[in-house]
Amino acid sequence: MNNTVAALADIVQNKEIAPNIYHMKIKALDIAKKAVPGQFLHIRCGKTLSPLLRRPISIADTDEKTGCVEIIYRVVGEGTRLLSQTLTGHKLDVIGPLGNGFPLPEKDAHCIIVAGGIGTAPIIYLAKKIASEPKNKNSVTTVLGFTTKSEVFGEGYLKFPGVETIIATDDGSYGYKGFPTDILERLLQEHMGKTDPIIYSCGPKPMLIKVKEIAASKNIRAYLSLEEHMACGVGACLGCSVKSSRKGYKKVCKDGPVFEAGEVELC
Amino acid sequence: MNNTVAALADIVQNKEIAPNIYHMKIKALDIAKKAVPGQFLHIRCGKTLSPLLRRPISIADTDEKTGCVEIIYRVVGEGTRLLSQTLTGHKLDVIGPLGNGFPLPEKDAHCIIVAGGIGTAPIIYLAKKIASEPKNKNSVTTVLGFTTKSEVFGEGYLKFPGVETIIATDDGSYGYKGFPTDILERLLQEHMGKTDPIIYSCGPKPMLIKVKEIAASKNIRAYLSLEEHMACGVGACLGCSVKSSRKGYKKVCKDGPVFEAGEVELC
Amino acid sequence: MKHDVDLSVNIAGINMKNPVMVASGTFGFGREYSDFYDINKLGALVTKGLTFMPKNGNPPPRVHETPAGMLNSVGLENPGVQGFIEEEWPHLSELAIPVIANIDGDTVEDYHKTAKKLSSLEGLAALEVNISCPNVEKGGLAFGQEPESAFEVIKAVREATRLPIIAKLSPNVTHIQKIAEAAVSAGADAISLINTLLGMAIDIDTQQPIFSRKFAGLSGPAVKPVALRMVWEVCEAVDVPVIGMGGITTWQDAVEFILAGASAVAIGTANFVNPTAPLEIIEGIKAYLDMKGRNLQDLIGAARG
Amino acid sequence: MKHDVDLSVNIAGINMKNPVMVASGTFGFGREYSDFYDINKLGALVTKGLTFMPKNGNPPPRVHETPAGMLNSVGLENPGVQGFIEEEWPHLSELAIPVIANIDGDTVEDYHKTAKKLSSLEGLAALEVNISCPNVEKGGLAFGQEPESAFEVIKAVREATRLPIIAKLSPNVTHIQKIAEAAVSAGADAISLINTLLGMAIDIDTQQPIFSRKFAGLSGPAVKPVALRMVWEVCEAVDVPVIGMGGITTWQDAVEFILAGASAVAIGTANFVNPTAPLEIIEGIKAYLDMKGRNLQDLIGAARG
Ligand SMILES: Cc1cc2nc3c(=O)[nH]c(=O)nc-3n(C[C@H](O)[C@H](O)[C@H](O)COP(=O)(O)OP(=O)(O)OC[C@H]3O[C@@H](n4cnc5c(N)ncnc54)[C@H](O)[C@@H]3O)c2cc1C
Ligand SMILES: Cc1cc2nc3c(=O)[nH]c(=O)nc-3n(C[C@H](O)[C@H](O)[C@H](O)COP(=O)(O)OP(=O)(O)OC[C@H]3O[C@@H](n4cnc5c(N)ncnc54)[C@H](O)[C@@H]3O)c2cc1C
Ligand SMILES: Cc1cc2nc3c(=O)[nH]c(=O)nc-3n(C[C@H](O)[C@H](O)[C@H](O)COP(=O)(O)O)c2cc1C
Ligand SMILES: Cc1cc2nc3c(=O)[nH]c(=O)nc-3n(C[C@H](O)[C@H](O)[C@H](O)COP(=O)(O)O)c2cc1C
Ligand code: FES
Ligand code: FES
DSSP states (O other): OOOOEEEEEEEEEEEEEETTEEEEEEEOHHHHHHOOTTOEEEEEOOSSSSSOSOEEEEOOEEETTTTEEEEEEEOOSHHHHHHHTOOTTSEEEEEEEESOOOOOOSSSOEEEEEEEGGGHHHHHHHHHHHHHOSSSOOEEEEEEEESSGGGOOOTGGGOOTTEEEEEEETTSSSSEESOHHHHHHHHHHHHTTSSOEEEEEESOHHHHHHHHHHHHHHTOEEEEEOOOOOSSSSSSSOOSEEEBSSSSEEETTTTOSEEEGGGBOOO | OOOOEEEEEEEEEEEEEETTEEEEEEEOHHHHHHOOTTOEEEEEOOSSSSSOSOEEEEOOEEETTTTEEEEEEEOOSHHHHHHHTOOTTSEEEEEEEESOOOOOOSSSOEEEEEEEGGGHHHHHHHHHHHHHOSSSOOEEEEEEEESSGGGOOOTGGGOOTTEEEEEEETTSSSSEESOHHHHHHHHHHHHTTSSOEEEEEESOHHHHHHHHHHHHHHTOEEEEEOOOOOSSSSSSSOOSEEEBSSSSEEETTTTOSEEEGGGBOOO | OOOOOOOOEEETTEEESSSEEEOTTSSTTSSGGGGTSOGGGSSEEEOOOBOSSOBOOOOSOOEEEETTEEEEOOOOOBOHHHHIIIIIHHHHTTOSSOEEEEEOOSSHHHHHHHHHHHHTSTTOOEEEEEOOOTTSSSSTHHHHHSHHHHHHHHHHHHHHOOSOEEEEOOSOSSOHHHHHHHHHHTTOSEEEEOOOEEEEOEETTTTEESSTTSEEEEESGGGHHHHHHHHHHHHHHOSSOEEEESSOOSHHHHHHHHHHTOSEEEEOTHHHHOTTHHHHHHHHHHHHHHHHTOOHHHHTTGGGO | OOOOOOOOEEETTEEESSSEEEOTTSSTTSSGGGGTSOGGGSSEEEOOOBOSSOBOOOOSOOEEEETTEEEEOOOOOBOHHHHIIIIIHHHHTTOSSOEEEEEOOSSHHHHHHHHHHHHTSTTOOEEEEEOOOTTSSSSTHHHHHSHHHHHHHHHHHHHHOOSOEEEEOOSOSSOHHHHHHHHHHTTOSEEEEOOOEEEEOEETTTTEESSTTSEEEEESGGGHHHHHHHHHHHHHHOSSOEEEESSOOSHHHHHHHHHHTOSEEEEOTHHHHOTTHHHHHHHHHHHHHHHHTOOHHHHTTGGGO
């Protein structure tokens, strides 16, 4: 049963890679071995009673050989601020890997991965995993959207064979001008009729809503990674609900964070 | 009126000088200029809401030239633990100097300063100040008591001309065996009839009670530095009361922390 | 002065090998935390609150962090008593520790029916009757806010079951002692407290309350001083055992509650912060008693002089 | 879209240039914090609680830290109304901002006499009647816990003075709205809340309660969610202005209270943590309103929809 691990992991890197965006590496072999793309860590950012709760942060990569688990996070509040100030050589109190992951394509497929802002983090791991799967011949296109050039990150992490990366900025200051969903629509147009496309997406809610809409209208499978405020992170508190398309609620931490677009109602 | 300063001071040193005892230096010129021995700083040890309250820590020395203010503290709980982990180069949120100070001898006197454990901190500043006062010809004997050899600190800080230091340990593992108050009694015996003695003391309550008793029985002036849990530290909350020998309560933060032994009831 | 510390305690017939249970609603139905440790090490397990019919709970957001605490507005999402019996009881009944079902209702009748149905479960250790949940439309909080309604609910449950009844009280009252007395006179075999304090939060960007139901329940370390005071008050008023909870995060917190008179403690929000908190608290109490050369029984109420 | 933000507010005839006051008992009589800033920048100042006769207060310890909060058991140490008039009023009366005297009593008669005596002071802005202090033997808490006794106290003060009356409520009640309604019907011109929550702490080394009076008052960030909820409730129940307090530490906290319906806020425990907190809160509210292009009046109760 022991799928989730509580670990005091050594921090081996914690550096700012873009304004307020940090890339942290920790040593947590048990987690590195078990994790799949889309899963997250639940992190105690401070050592005192305030902030109290853990913070969910996606796994951005793992390395089974070194036992490293990587995360990329944006400083938005007190928890992430404390995290950004944590020093290399110190320990990080994490539990994970948590949640389900992105279902990988079962057969050859064209995977279009659409990420917005910090939603890029889990996408790096996902793209790498799909591209490195030797059995299938998947092609992967990642579309990363940011508000402006100075916010852009992640391109460098996505330079694997088999992965094409397209960047869009809202203001056109880098890459294409527009939303990543504009590019998604264009890609789908181009690829229609070729190998089956699968869409994966992680990012701000308005983007996910648009992705869901596009996927539904074209009848394409899409997997969305959702966010909701969490307490336990393990399915015990029922705090992180998202409306199910059928009845009642699903738990983002346990039933998700990745859902098939049709399973959940976003809004 | 501006006697008390709120400062975000640069930490220039924070090092362990004995097990769990730290010596910190901060740059706070305004405080260095105003402080007198016996006063304290009220320190925000963390940056979050827990621990919430500031911690009172005595001023252990100042240097008007460099603008440095020094403190020596023992790690006993969460606040002091956080303080010990604060890094050089970072800022410390302090207010001070607070409280009254030890009244310095007005004329030539033999000053016997009795300290127990971490009570040594303010005594360093006091001894230095008395010994460096050019107008008077005071002699200073400091008596420092510790439980055991490994706890001893402060001797090195007290090597000024005119200051003699005697160390006692409860178990005799360093210096004299016994309590510092045993030595106080012996010193008073020896000095009787010579220049007027004045006693200054800071340390655990049982020691202060004993000092008060000795001073009263021999009719010698004694000044005691007291501790009480504090909220505001500035006299506004009435949280740090000590029973007055006359009527009602005194505030340790504002009326003290230094009291003439006869003013207050200890117990 | 090593001795074999006796941590066991019997609460209204519930035999616990140690006084540390987990609080309702913070431990699901016991599956989730098994990843972290053997939950058979707990003193007892209390289930998420059950209602007669299944409940979907409240729309998100359901949790919000506050200084040293959290607000929740889960709204008693649960599979209903039948769903519980089918889906959860099979694995719960295999545990070696007492399992206590927490029950709730919109009406007195609901409580009665739920209690009756659960009474058929062989091996269920007790019912904890939540007359204090602030997150549902009807009933819930209101029942626990007046002695009369508290009496009514507990009496209805008493008539439905022979299982030990633990009445779980709301802290949102003027006179907690009166509610406790009413619950005991209606047949409660033990009292547990506190449930969450009623609080709220407002989003200053949208300028709207965070929660759709406006008010939510405050738990976590922030509430500990209030919880401890109420446990003290209730221990003064009634003769039945008291289970203390509210912000317990460390073994030191737990010892405070026991010194105040609690025979056992429950760990709630702390599970979210530190999944192995209950174990560490058991170990800490044990070491403390060891140091003092005492057993748990000697500690209960020792601060009451 | 820069505009000149109007931060002013009039509460029951008290003209404040901004809505930020300091809470009774956390600011002495205004001398201590003058070292840090010009206290004439405050919206108003509320004195430490005054009783007719001087009071020594409770023996130490009087304060104890809790998670994101603190317990206090000061016990209304104060120089009595005569002492106040002689020692404190001379410097207070020279302030350019409204000064509000907080009063307390063991009996209804005490309140009446204190109010009467203070009414003679020219320039005193208002009386805040504390019917909620948990730290004294008689009266205090009890008065604020039932509508009837709350009514009685406020009525007695009403008969003693023409000054605006602010009734300061205790949060340790089941139905805060009923107490607020009683206070208003007895003649209160405004309501302030919350006073401290009743809590306690136990020393696990001595195994005794920390405080000689066992229970003490909980304040600070920990209580904010409860305070905000009660402010919301009271704003729903009464038509007089409400002064919100309880754990306000940042301007964001203050904005939450104002959105909930408070016309002004008071800063208490936060003064101890950050002596310039009130100033920073005034600046923060101003910048927020500036950004929204609104005045204070537009903000009051804006979350009530
Ligand atoms: C499954 C999942 C994966 C995530 N992965 C990443 C990631 O890889 N990188 C990254 O930078 N961020 C990620 N987030 C968002 C991240 O959890 C929040 O930014 C973070 O919790 C903010 O904490 P804070 O204390 O800095 O901010 P505050 O706003 O001060 O936090 C206050 C409270 O709100 C919660 N909260 C605030 N924003 C969010 C949010 N967007 N989602 C969930 N809870 C929130 C916090 O957890 C905390 O309890 C993820 C969220 C989820 C649910
Ligand atoms: C005027 C004065 C001067 C002091 N000077 C020094 C000094 O130079 N060096 C030094 O190491 N210590 C000094 N102390 C004691 C120091 O304030 C405490 O050790 C410290 O507050 C403990 O904080 P903590 O969070 O580590 O411990 P905790 O025990 O976790 O603190 C919990 C609460 O209790 C209070 N508290 C605990 N112990 C004391 C105490 N002895 N006195 C007052 N409040 C206490 C804390 O301030 C805090 O509010 C002084 C105390 C006073 C009153
Ligand atoms: C997310 C959450 C859900 C809860 N659900 C229930 C419940 O279903 N029934 C109940 O009686 N109490 C419920 N509670 C209250 C807890 O059991 C406990 O009484 C309260 O949280 C105080 O303890 P704590 O501060 O240790 O969490 C819930 C608390 C939380 C935080
Ligand atoms: C040390 C202390 C003393 C207090 N004394 C009084 C008092 O004399 N009269 C009164 O009405 N309230 C008194 N209070 C209550 C505060 O005015 C305020 O209502 C309460 O602390 C909640 O606000 P806060 O959380 O911002 O501190 C006192 C609070 C503290 C912390
Ligand atoms: S965060 Fe607790 S169930 Fe998801
Ligand atoms: S600590 Fe507030 S008066 Fe001394």
